[in-house]
Amino acid sequence: MNATDRTPADLLRSALAADPARPLVTFYDDATGERVELSVATFANWVAKTANLLQDELNAEPGDRLALLLPAHWQTAVWLLACSSVGVLADVGGAAADADLVVSGPDSLDAARACSGERVALALRPLGGRFPQPPDGFMDYAVEVPSQGDRFAPYAPVDADAPALAVDGVELTGAEVVRRALADAAELGLGPGGRLLTGRSYDTWEGLSAGLFAALAAGGSVVLCRNLEQVAEGGLEKRIESERVTLTVD
Template identity: 80%
Template sequence: MNATDRTPADLLGSALAADPGRPLVTFYDDATGERVELSVATFANWVAKTANLLQDELSVEPGDRVALSLPAHWQTAVWLLACSSVGVVADVSGDARAADVVVSGPDGLEAARACSGARIAMALRPLGGRFPQVPEGFVDYAVEVPGQGDRFVPYAPVDPEGPALIVAGREFSGAEVVERARAEATGLGLTGPGSRILSGLPYDTWEGLNAGLYGPLATGGSVVLCRHVELAGDGVLDKRVESERVTAIAR
């Protein structure tokens, strides 16, 4: 990663330039048996499409707030980087009533209806599948995002010092996210390129977001992100650590 990177989106851009083919996010759901592996290039393509959806279809502007009512999931990671790309605030588990846009998984749809702005529903099905029937009052992300452009350019430069993330009641600028992720990397066992961390932590704390996304991104590493990890026995996790060549664990 480059010392000049000031936002999470900058970090992704540097990762794409350095080695687009390497794995970045490998996702397991131990409730469904799902496994998805996204290279830097594939992840960045999802981010670009989602950022275009935000900017062009939903007309968000830098400083607007996007409430993310989503679990630790590869698609949540995409939304976090898309928000950074546009310059909007990603409010993790935020109040839909205070948001300009809300993005919700199946479990949070009722609370998400309190948002007076755009409402995006995420089915969180394997391979990014659609809802069998779109929830009333929402648009289905899996329907809307495929047609978006594969490259993203913000209409206005993103201010690294502007608000970028709210999690567990604390607000961070994009620069603070990058600086803190770098500062805490060693404590997570992320020592640089090639480091691979397995995280079973939820995304509703800084620690979960750092282990499950920002830390690996800031160090040129990768993450094995595990949802419903409590359903996996120790033997399963031991085999996963070996097969995925994990070098650090956050649980």
């Protein structure tokens, strides 16, 4: 992190400048056996493409509210940073009817249809795969995002003091997200090069911080585990060893 970093998008830019090759997010889904590892550079590329999709295809503007109806997943982390890049408020688990646009997983499509604005659906299949049959009324993220630009520049400056994240009934500015993430990293003892494993969901600040923001702020990385309760006996210990985990939170 640099002293001038005031938003999560700033943190990502600093991480990219410092060491683009290091791991940032390693994702496991113990229900499917999926493992995906994204370096800072690869993650930042996904964020840039998604931010371009938001700004150019979905016409999102700073101050818009996006209902993010996705589980803890590497693609959810991408959307969180893309929203920060554009200046869109990411409302995690928020009411679709109150949002300007909605991003949904396969299990929340019915709730997402309450949004009268743009709707994007993610299949959450391994390797970022698309829906076999796109859901009616939704843009298939996996179809649209690959053609987006690899670099992103916002049309308007992002205000670090504007609301950037809503979760569990609390709204935070971009600057508050950064401050909280730094405080959490210090409390956890997570520093540069640290590797945090978590199975927390993304529906609370604690889950979002452990699963993304604290590691990003500290110059560390996260091993994000979905459906961790389904891990095979002895599998967690092996994962901790093989992934060189330095800290775990449950």
